[in-house]
Amino acid sequence: MQHSADRRTEANLLAFERLTRSDPVLVDVRPAREFVPNFTPETILTSGPPLPWSDYTGGQRDAIIGGALFENLAKDRGEAIAKLDAGEIRVGSCHDFGCVGSLAGIYTASMPVFVVENRAFGNVAYCNIYEGSNPRRLNYGVYDEGVRDRLLLVQNDIVPVIAEALRQTAGIPLKPIIKRALGMGDELHSRNTAAALLFLRELVPNLLSLAASGSERVVRAVKAMTDDQYFFLRLSMAAGKATADAARGIEGSSMVTAMAFNCRGFALRVSGLGDTWFKGPHASVEAKLFEGHSEDEISWMGGESIIAETIGLGGFAQASAPALQNYQGGSYETMIARNKELYAITVGENPDYLIPALGFRGTPTGIDILKVVESKVLPVMDIGIAGRDGGQIGAGVVRPPLSCFEAAADAYRQRYGC
């Protein structure tokens, strides 16, 4: 027993060190098919543990169909469904491709992805680009002409400018931006306002040199980068994936390395328990909905942006983002209390991601499934809320089901005998 507890502590410290020593650097932005391994033209990725195509329901199913149409893999909805049924269009899980999905998390072959290299450990992660602030978005289960136009705007107008500017740099380290943004009111999941401006600052010299050949398109890219709090989320997510992946597969570690939703429920993976997803029902949610929406509309259609919480950001850094009250509800006192409580279930305090409002204490980092089961304190996650008819209808704080952690803890005890 004592021996195993020591071993677990040691393994978790190693996993924690991998998380905290990670050095995510944005190195490129390119179409998924060019860069993401095994991404065929007929591949569509979506959030959460793999499901048979027929098990996808609601907005997540609609989002997959929308992805097929956007990618011109079918001429209409009927043909898309037929091809999905026949396996001619292949549905994959984001995490299996080094990607992380925002909400429904649809990736198609032509969509550009941020390429983030973990310079400390050599692994690479990807995240696609924010569609813009219209609540009707493909990753919220909506596909129509407006969604299509915005997706095309992103890939044809916004991304090329960022790509060109980026290629003049030696890569943009994301950790310093995240560190600084935590002192500027962001928690890097549901609020990324300062991070976007700090990212802009890094890119400005290169954007200026591009402007010689006409500033209009550069202005449009800058607007896309800074007009909404979610642009940088995709960089925070890619950084999160590059960071969390470095902590995978450590024998004996009970630390969570991924959490994800699909339309069927919540799931998590543990460093010392291989690639198994421990699945459970949906999370409980405290939401603040946009005007004109009600609780009964709340709908689950996937989500992997909770990679932020996996590495000690988002809900684990809420005390850094008092202004988030306005967006997702709850008082700042509650946010601080919730944030502090999470130290009970984490392996350590982040040496880089510090919370000024907690006297520069490091964020609680590295969720230990056994500590969750023992304390019954559940992780806190800051997410956008999707509606029954698609589109974003609000934002809120969710807690995963305890049963996932219990199932993972059982498997851990079975494997490691403690």
Place this chain on the structure above:
Amino acid sequence: MQHSADRRTEANLLAFERLTRSDPVLVDVRPAREFVPNFTPETILTSGPPLPWSDYTGGQRDAIIGGALFENLAKDRGEAIAKLDAGEIRVGSCHDFGCVGSLAGIYTASMPVFVVENRAFGNVAYCNIYEGSNPRRLNYGVYDEGVRDRLLLVQNDIVPVIAEALRQTAGIPLKPIIKRALGMGDELHSRNTAAALLFLRELVPNLLSLAASGSERVVRAVKAMTDDQYFFLRLSMAAGKATADAARGIEGSSMVTAMAFNCRGFALRVSGLGDTWFKGPHASVEAKLFEGHSEDEISWMGGESIIAETIGLGGFAQASAPALQNYQGGSYETMIARNKELYAITVGENPDYLIPALGFRGTPTGIDILKVVESKVLPVMDIGIAGRDGGQIGAGVVRPPLSCFEAAADAYRQRYGC
């Protein structure tokens, strides 16, 4: 008695409304001599109530002499002193020229100033430009070749770019930037990090169009604008002056419209008490000093950046800036407690400048001298600290002497009979 109290309440509400309805807009940046009324080539402005030249001592005296040398009004220190003694070089008070001085607050004729128009009430205020992050600066009582080079860099290289970009706009409203920055960790006096980035964002489209003719100089200007937390302070100060001036001269009002230091002490002005400065000794200070400096070096050489506190920012918005602990010392708990205490001495809560960490409560705004005297709660001001040998040696929190408020309260009672 009752009648007078009502009259005071009414006058203060009017003064408060002037503060809070003010709409400061940056409209230009030009040399002081071109724009500031009555600014002759031989004028040098400095912080605080007017003093005879012979009364200026220490770093403030050195800064005035440095200003004369920078402006080439004398070939050396001896000649500068002789001309100042003879009145050939004229020393003026910033506030008398619509300006506000950062620390020693030296303005000379060739120095560029931000021109801020209060679009709600038509008045205009000015503030000159931050010299850069080197602790040895003219406004900290130092003048040498390095200081001169940096001042010239600002006026010859940095400002022309900003001016050119600015003239393509219809003016940049500063209130929306300040509002937003309060949710991003700034209090707009000793911390302006987010505000600088938000200001950059406003200017980027115009900077990009300038870059067609060579991006290097634009890059340098962007760097100057965003590398340090003090660039935006000068805009915050000009906005503060434009705002506070709109509330001057309201019969019956006991609200403070200006606070200032010179080398001799602290002083304040009151809306209903004309142009009189109520003077007192120096403020008390809780400082955090840069490595290698000690308390006995702390030196007073003027300062009017406390216009920020006059309009409900800076020390009156400390709860917005938890990261400021690192820079000026003190815990966040203390900052919150101090911030809350100030509601006891202010006329109202700012309808625009909101503090997310206090549940979006408006900052305590409009200092009422009678409330200060009654409660003995003194204003809190976030300032940079100058050293005996010149230069910035730290930052801290200061409280003005109660005696100034008592003197002003006596004058108020004498004039208004209550």
